[in-house]
Structures are given as C-alpha cells and as structure tokens.
Amino acid sequence: MAELFAKTRHSVTHLEMRDTYGTSSLGYQAWRKGVPIEEIARYDYLKPWVELVAGHVARGVSFRRARIISEPVSDYIRYEYGITPAANLVAGERVRWLPRPQARDIALPGCDFWQFDGGLVRFVFQDGDGEKVGNDLSDDPAVAELCSSAFEAVWSRALDHQEYKPA
Numbered sequence: 745m746a747e748l749f750a751k752t753r754h755s756v757t758h759l760e761m762r763d764t765y766g767t768s769s770l771g772y773q774a775w776r777k778g779v780p781i782e783e784i785a786r787y788d789y790l791k792p793w794v795e796l797v798a799g800h801v802a803r804g805v806s807f808r809r810a811r812i813i814s815e816p817v818s819d820y821i822r823y824e825y826g827i828t829p830a831a832n833l834v835a836g837e838r839v840r841w842l843p844r845p846q847a848r849d850i851a852l853p854g855c856d857f858w859q860f861d862g863g864l865v866r867f868v869f870q871d872g873d874g875e876k877v878g879n880d881l882s883d884d885p886a887v888a889e890l891c892s893s894a895f896e897a898v899w900s901r902a903l904d905h906q907e908y909k910p911a
Contacts, residue, residue: 745858745866749800752860756800757895758809760856763818764874775823785830794835801836809839810898812847815911820874825910833905840902843911850897857891865891 749756766772771784797807809832813821825841832839858866865887869878882888902908 746796748858748860748864748866749796749805752800752805754804754861755806755808757859757892757899758807758857759852759891759895759898760809760811761852762856762870762874763814764820765824765870766874766876767820768875771827772820772823775826776819781823781826781830784827790827790831793831797832797835797837807835807837808895808899809837810842810895810902811839812842812844812852812898814844817910822910825905825908828905839905840899841905841908842898842902846901847898850894850901851890852894852898853887853891859888859891859895862892863888 770789771787774784774787775781801807811821811824817825828839853867856868856870858868860866863883863885865882867880867882868876869880871877
C-alpha cells in the first residue's frame with residue numbers, strides 16, 4: 745500500500761462493507777479479553793499506519809474511509825468504532841458510517857476497495873472470518889467509475905464518526 749499512497753497526488757478513498765475483519769489481530773484479541781481501547785490505542789502496531797497516512801495528509805492527500813455496517817453492530821465493528829480515533833482520525837483520515845439499510849439502493853462492487861485519485865482501484869479480498877486473502881488492481885475506467893460513484897453515494901449518506909453512535 746505504501747507505494748500506491750506515494751504515487752497518489754490528491755485523494756485516497758476506502759470503502760469497507762464487512763461486519764468482521766481480521767479477528768486474529770492483536771488489538772481485537774486484546775479488546776475481547778477486556779483491555780480498554782485507550783490502552784490498545786497506545787500499542788506500537790498502530791504507529792506505522794498513523795505515520796504513513798499522516799505523512800501523506802501533510803503533503804495534501806485527502807483520505808476518506810466509509811464503512812457500511814449492519815445494526816446492531818458486530819463485536820468487531822464495536823471495536824473498530826472504538827479504535828477509529830487513535831488509528832484513523834489522528835492520522836488525518838475522515839471516517840463515516842452508513843447503516844446497511846441506507847445503502848440498499850446503491851450499486852456497490854462485490855468487495856472492499858481502495859481508490860487512488862479517482863482512478864486506480866485496489867480490491868481487497870477476505871475469507872469468511874475477515875482475514876485478508878488477496879487483492880487485485882484495476883485501472884479499467886469502467887471499474888474506476890463504478891467504485892468512485894459507489895463511494896461518493898455512500899459518503900453522501902453516511903454520518904461522520906463523531907455523529908454516528910453504534911446501535
């Protein structure tokens with residue numbers, strides 16, 4: 745991802761559509777054992793992401809992340825919501841949340857993706873438990889348009905992190 749971010753001039757968007765991601769992650773496992781979010785936020789594993797994004801935000805790249813979620817939210821989404829200020833917002837990302845019923849009439853790609861400057865798309869594939877199993881790049885203009893329009897439709901309906909409260 746670092747090389748794709750480095751080539752980006754203006755914007756990075758990321759659309760997440762799953763209710764569970766990487767349940768084997770250290771932070772999630774600690775949270776499941778009762779470690780407070782504030783303590784997890786101090787873990788070193790967050791630092792590389794925060795520094796990477798913050799560096800690109802400082803040079804003028806906009807980072808927006810939209811999450812389509814089911815309600816009531818899954819345990820993982822509850823964790824993700826709690827860690828967002830320390831992992832995403834502090835780095836300069838803008839994050840919004842959209843309850844799944846409000847996305848029912850939006851044409852969406854079949855999996856999560858990152859998009860760079862409204863063009864190149866990096867699809868992310870996960871297994872049934874949310875663990876990453878691969879990715880694929882596409883510079884097809886039709887794919888770029890689908891992803892861009894899907895993201896913008898979600899973004900326009902979603903609530904900013906500070907406004908959204910998990911159900």
